[in-house]
Amino acid sequence: MDAREGALKVLYEIEVNKAYSNIALNKEIKSKPYTKLDRNFITELVYGTLENLIFIDYVLQQFSAMKLKKINPWALNILRMGIYQILFLDKIPPFAAVNEGVNLSKKYCKRASGFINGILRNIIRNQGTINMPDRKENLLEYLSIKYSHPQWMVKRFLSYYSEDFTEELLKVNNETPKLYIRVNTLKTTVEDVIELLQQQEIKAEKNPYLSEALVIEGGFSDLEALDAYKKGLIHIQDFSSMLVARILDPKEGEFIIDVCSAPGGKTTHIAQLMKNKGQVLARDIYDHKLKLIKNNAKRLGIKIIKTEKFNGKDLDHGLIEKADKVLVDAPCSGLGIIRRKPEIKYRKEADDIKIITELQLKILINASKYVKPGGELLYSTCTIDPNENNGVVERFLKENPRYQLIDINQQYPLILPGEYQEKMIQLYPNLHGTDGFFIAKLKKK
Numbered sequence: 500m501d502a503r504e505g506a507l508k509v510l511y512e513i514e515v516n517k518a519y520s521n522i523a524l525n526k527e528i529k530s531k532p533y534t535k536l537d538r539n540f541i542t543e544l545v546y547g548t549l550e551n552l553i554f555i556d557y558v559l560q561q562f563s564a565m566k567l568k569k570i571n572p573w574a575l576n577i578l579r580m581g582i583y584q585i586l587f588l589d590k591i592p593p594f595a596a597v598n599e600g601v602n603l604s605k606k607y608c609k610r611a612s613g614f615i616n617g618i619l620r621n622i623i624r625n626q627g628t629i630n631m632p633d634r635k636e637n638l639l640e641y642l643s644i645k646y647s648h649p650q651w652m653v654k655r656f657l658s659y660y661s662e663d664f665t666e667e668l669l670k671v672n673n674e675t676p677k678l679y680i681r682v683n684t685l686k687t688t689v690e691d692v693i694e695l696l697q698q699q700e701i702k703a704e705k706n707p708y709l710s711e712a713l714v715i716e717g718g719f720s721d722l723e724a725l726d727a728y729k730k731g732l733i734h735i736q737d738f739s740s741m742l743v744a745r746i747l748d749p750k751e752g753e754f755i756i757d758v759c760s761a762p763g764g765k766t767t768h769i770a771q772l773m774k775n776k777g778q779v780l781a782r783d784i785y786d787h788k789l790k791l792i793k794n795n796a797k798r799l800g801i802k803i804i805k806t807e808k809f810n811g812k813d814l815d816h817g818l819i820e821k822a823d824k825v826l827v828d829a830p831c832s833g834l835g836i837i838r839r840k841p842e843i844k845y846r847k848e849a850d851d852i853k854i855i856t857e858l859q860l861k862i863l864i865n866a867s868k869y870v871k872p873g874g875e876l877l878y879s880t881c882t883i884d885p886n887e888n889n890g891v892v893e894r895f896l897k898e899n900p901r902y903q904l905i906d907i908n909q910q911y912p913l914i915l916p917g918e919y920q921e922k923m924i925q926l927y928p929n930l931h932g933t934d935g936f937f938i939a940k941l942k943k944k
């Protein structure tokens with residue numbers, strides 16, 4: 500019951516207290532001496548249930564006389580987890596899923612035990628009768644339920660991409676992403692890290708595009724517990740995110756401003772590429788997030804980062820034309836990292852994208868003023884929405900004729916496996932196997 504109980508607590512935290520899945524899961528996994536097997540099972544239950552939530556709730560409603568909103572949240576999440584095991588996990592005997600669910604309910608929602616037992620057994624007996632919407636009659640509803648994405652999101656994707664592309668994207672969004680680490684070349688070498696991890700039976704493989712990136716085979720879940728992490732030899736960061744510092748191409752001795760920098764993945768990478776020489780001003784609006792940067796920088800042995808709380812919506816007159824390069828790794832809708840944070844599917848609304856797009860443009864316009872003549876401005880997001888991304892860049896360029904797009908493909912022909920759009924990069928999880936990610940680089944005359 501231990502692992503299922505852990506998973507239940509995480510699902511409850513995410514649903515009721517709006518916790519982020521990765522943070523809630525990490526907290527739970529560290530709270531007890533779980534075995535590796537348990538950790539993997541908790542991770543599978545949490546992510547599997549979350550990824551398939553709309554489908555699971557759709558099935559549940561077919562078997563429950565009570566509206567889901569009326570079900571006690573502990574009972575609801577026990578049911579969801581049970582349905583996930585019954586319908587998605589071949590290795591779990593279905594009746595074990597029921598019994599464990601009932602045992603959990605005795606601890607968390609005693610009065611619902613009979614209800615849970617009845618529904619889960621009923622689903623096992625009648626799973627062949629589950630009704631799906633008709634694909635031909637209602638494509639939107641069908642795709643939304645089958646791949647558990649809200650209808651507004653599916654509609655949006657269908658307006659940008661073909662039906663096949665959209666379906667592939669929705670499908671891949673429910674898969675487990677690869678796990679990458681960045682080797683901190685200030686302290687060690689790629690070869691030494693590979694060997695060190697091998698000693699712990701963790702297989703790390705080189706990446707043909709970025710020499711400091713390693714992919715971890717088998718998705719080891721608790722990298723932060725490793726000595727290599729604690730000693731600052733590695734940082735956990737997706738491949739696409741590592742492209743940013745590489746494309747920004749900071750040089751030793753430069754002054755770089757990172758206006759949205761927490762928790763510091765890209766900022767610390769920038770400092771690493773600068774060989775700890777020069778200065779990086781790392782800003783964010785949240786104090787508690789700036790602390791994460793400081794901790795990361797300390798662990799990685801980086802001395803050139805200065806953190807500062809500053810709202811990117813405000814213009815800092817003291818920094819006009821002072822920086823060699825400025826990074827705007829903007830807050831965004833996150834539609835490119837659904838694989839890592841499936842709760843994004845259920846928390847965002849179409850209107851949020853409008854609001855965040857305006858914020859991005861405002862931050863970009865202010866940031867552009869800090870760039871020296873001849874300097875460079877890089878704008879990146881972890882989304883695939885063209886209203887953010889190229890939409891923001893196009894609007895920016897219309898108002899700011901001193902800037903020109905740099906052709907990233909020409910400048911860095913070997914850096915990427917994927918495609919380039921105009922002079923910018925848009926990565927898709929279904930095409931490139933990375934997070935959905937966008938990068939544009941601009942030069943100031």
Ligand SMILES: C[S@@+](CC[C@H](N)C(=O)[O-])C[C@H]1O[C@@H](n2cnc3c(N)ncnc32)[C@H](O)[C@@H]1O
Binds near residue numbers: 759760762783788862
């Ligand atoms: C995509 S994240 C940055 C990730 C970071 N660059 C990294 O690689 O670790 C966007 C960041 O923007 C910050 N942010 C949101 N609104 C902001 C604003 N108005 N001004 C400055 N930072 C803001 C958020 O707190 C968040 O940390």
